[in-house]
Amino acid sequence: MASKMKIGIPRALIYWKRPYFWEVFFENLGFEVLLSPETNKEIVEIGVKISDPETCFSNKVYFGHLKWLEEKCDLIFVPRLRRKGNFEYCPKFFGLPDLAKILVHPHTKFGVGVKTKILTETFDEKKKKFEESLVKLGKKLGKQKEEIEKAFQEALKKEKEIREKQEKEALEKLESNLKKIILISHPYNLYDEYVNLRIKERLEKLGVVPIFIEEIPTSNIEHLTSNFEFPQFHWEFAKEIMEKINEILKYEIDGAIEISSFACGCDAVLKEFVEKKFKENKIPFLYLIIDEHTGEAGFQTRLEAFIDTIP
Amino acid sequence: MKITFPYWGNYTIAFELLAKKLGLEVVPPEKTTPKTIEKGVKIAPEMYCFPLKVNLGNFLEAIERGADTILMPTALGGSCRLRYYAFVQDKVLKEEGKDANFIIFDQSLDIFSKMKKISRASFFKMISATIFTLKVLNFIEKLEKKAQYLRPREIEKGDTDRILNSAFKRLREIQKFSELLKLEKEVSKELDQIKIERKKVPKVGIVGEIYTVCDHAINFEIERKLGNLGIEVHREMSLLYHLKKKIFFKDFFIQRKIKPYLGSTVGGHGRDAIYEMLKYVKEGFDGVIQLLPAYCMPESTVRPILEKIHQETKIPFLSLSLDEQVAEAGIDTRIEAFVDVVKNYHQHNANRCE
Numbered sequence: 001m002a003s004k005m006k007i008g009i010p011r012a013l014i015y016w017k018r019p020y021f022w023e024v025f026f027e028n029l030g031f032e033v034l035l036s037p038e039t040n041k042e043i044v045e046i047g048v049k050i051s052d053p054e055t056c057f058s059n060k061v062y063f064g065h066l067k068w069l070e071e072k073c074d075l076i077f078v079p080r081l082r083r084k085g086n087f088e089y090c091p092k093f094f095g096l097p098d099l100a101k102i103l104v105h106p107h108t109k110f111g112v113g114v115k116t117k118i119l120t121e122t123f124d125e126k127k128k129k130f131e132e133s134l135v136k137l138g139k140k141l142g143k144q145k146e147e148i149e150k151a152f153q154e155a156l157k158k159e160k161e162i163r164e165k166q167e168k169e170a171l172e173k174l175e176s177n178l179k180k181i182i183l184i185s186h187p188y189n190l191y192d193e194y195v196n197l198r199i200k201e202r203l204e205k206l207g208v209v210p211i212f213i214e215e216i217p218t219s220n221i222e223h224l225t226s227n228f229e230f231p232q233f234h235w236e237f238a239k240e241i242m243e244k245i246n247e248i249l250k251y252e253i254d255g256a257i258e259i260s261s262f263a264c265g266c267d268a269v270l271k272e273f274v275e276k277k278f279k280e281n282k283i284p285f286l287y288l289i290i291d292e293h294t295g296e297a298g299f300q301t302r303l304e305a306f307i308d309t310i311p
Numbered sequence: 312m313k314i315t316f317p318y319w320g321n322y323t324i325a326f327e328l329l330a331k332k333l334g335l336e337v338v339p340p341e342k343t344t345p346k347t348i349e350k351g352v353k354i355a356p357e358m359y360c361f362p363l364k365v366n367l368g369n370f371l372e373a374i375e376r377g378a379d380t381i382l383m384p385t386a387l388g389g390s391c392r393l394r395y396y397a398f399v400q401d402k403v404l405k406e407e408g409k410d411a412n413f414i415i416f417d418q419s420l421d422i423f424s425k426m427k428k429i430s431r432a433s434f435f436k437m438i439s440a441t442i443f444t445l446k447v448l449n450f451i452e453k454l455e456k457k458a459q460y461l462r463p464r465e466i467e468k469g470d471t472d473r474i475l476n477s478a479f480k481r482l483r484e485i486q487k488f489s490e491l492l493k494l495e496k497e498v499s500k501e502l503d504q505i506k507i508e509r510k511k512v513p514k515v516g517i518v519g520e521i522y523t524v525c526d527h528a529i530n531f532e533i534e535r536k537l538g539n540l541g542i543e544v545h546r547e548m549s550l551l552y553h554l555k556k557k558i559f560f561k562d563f564f565i566q567r568k569i570k571p572y573l574g575s576t577v578g579g580h581g582r583d584a585i586y587e588m589l590k591y592v593k594e595g596f597d598g599v600i601q602l603l604p605a606y607c608m609p610e611s612t613v614r615p616i617l618e619k620i621h622q623e624t625k626i627p628f629l630s631l632s633l634d635e636q637v638a639e640a641g642i643d644t645r646i647e648a649f650v651d652v653v654k655n656y657h658q659h660n661a662n663r664c665e
Contacts, residue, residue, distance in 0.1 A: 052614050268357075
């Protein structure tokens with residue numbers, strides 16, 4: 001038997017939107033999955049060199065991962081995420097598969113793309129159910145509908161398991177007697193420890209309990225209606241974050257930290273309203289911007305100063 | 312109620328006339344200057360895109376002159392930050408202690424009901440004001456197009472701009488359809504009298520974000536500068552083009568044309584930039600300039616694609632991101648260097664054709 005086909009998945013950006021899901025899905029379809037390693041200095045450096053200078057830091061990191069996977073696998077999976085329900089993803093996600101094909105060469109700056117073939121599929125839930133798009137993706141790889149659906153269920157199961165565990169832990173943390181800090185950001189900033197300079201560990205060392213906004217249970221969340229003070233966002237992450245903030249305000253929280261990657265356009269909007277929300281509720285708020293130049297010392301100082309201000 | 316709105320190139324005149332026609336009291340925004348930008352930047356969120364900061368500067372100046380209501384157009388559809396401009400501007404102005412009412416103009420059909428609410432004008436009056444505004448917009452764009460053709464060819468440098476400036480000055484004063492028609496006739500006569508040299512000149516297409524390409528105060532009058540350096544400028548993107556595109560679902564055709572380069576929208580006018588650049592290449596242009604506000608999400612996403620087209624077709628390409636830190640001298644140098652490249656390219660192509 002011929003060796004299994006190897007599918008590469010960059011461990012950055014959209015991967016963190018559904019961690020484990022894609023790996024489990026492809027593995028159950030009978031493929032070998034190669035995840036790029038956790039972000040490191042080399043990946044960031046190469047990413048910065050090969051992407052547009054004005055795109056956001058997270059995108060640059062993603063392209064670094066993409067480049068790492070080059071020629072290490074048969075296909076690289078870059079989905080085009082358009083909508084989740086009626087809500088849009090960040091517009092920068094829309095063009096990822098196209099940009100992956102024309103990434104510049106790090107030295108000549110000539111658009112050469114990645115040498116490995118890109119596997120892509122559009123996920124637009126307003127036009128087509130997620131499952132249908134998934135079947136289409138599986139068929140591209142020569143799989144039968146039944147197999148694909150089975151793999152999908154397996155992946156969902158695994159995702160749910162992890163999600164439940166995270167939510168349980170988050171709830172436990174919310175009951176803690178120590179100072180509680182809520183960390184607000186996109187999952188690709190929260191879970192990527194190199195990118196966020198291990199903020200979780202740093203906070204724990206300072207004796208506070210960091211809680212990721214991502215892990216707040218969504219089961220009994222209230223949906224927000226639009227008013228002029230807080231607009232109704234058309235971005236899925238923005239809607240989720242605003243709703244989760246409302247939820248978290250029901251608990252006693254001692255402080256909030258928002259992390260943005262540099263040049264993130266969506267965060268420029270979101271930050272204004274997140275900050276407003278916490279200020280209204282008299283909760284100390286710290287805003288941190290991360291990029292390839294962020295120094296550890298400065299970062300640590302700001303965190304320490306912030307923790308000291310919390311009563 | 313004294314109404315104001317952001318400054319946007321020559322279109323400002325059309326909006327001013329619209330408001331006047333509806334019987335509203337207007338505080339027209341003054342032309343954006345580096346001082347305006349400075350004021351806006353001071354209070355605006357740091358990472359927000361550049362046009363928002365400029366708008367805020369305009370508003371601050373207008374509020375000083377007595378405006379209390381701000382008309383802010385925002386985008387319907389299009390995954391761009393323009394959607395949240397009014398919300399953020401309102402918040403920022405309130406924090407500064409400047410209280411102004413916001414009327415959001417979101418390009419949907421409830422424009423009419425909103426206009427009715429604020430102006431209490433009759434339906435007929437609104438329709439006639441709208442048609443009048445469209446006519447004025449058409450006139451403005453026609454003049455701009457004409458100037459793009461005349462500038463590189465005029466014998467006495469500066470003739471075109473002199474006539475253009477006086478035309479826009481007179482346009483601000485008109486009130487009736489008949490006056491508009493009269494002005495149109497007069498100006499076209501004046502423009503016809505400009506002595507020009509009929510010759511082939513290098514052609515450059517301008518693509519990019521609609522606000523920056525149309526507002527000469529932000530883009531350092533790039534069209535005039537290129538024209539005076541002997542370049543014929545073409546620009547597809549304009550307000551009427553945008554409106555027409557919405558009405559005729561042109562996005563669908565654009566998407567089909569650019570399929571090999573981009574598989575979906577990226578918000579804003581991202582796709583249009585690619586479409587226009589491909590068109591310019593096909594029509595044998597000698598260069599393409601992309602204008603964008605720094606960190607503009609759609610435009611920075613498509614820039615690598617434009618660069619790819621430039622590498623494939625060898626057409627000279629220059630991308631200028633504009634923000635509060637850009638200095639005019641720097642832009643001038645880059646434009647001049649680019650014009651040299653364009654002229655060489657033009658010469659080279661002309662030689663090859665012979």
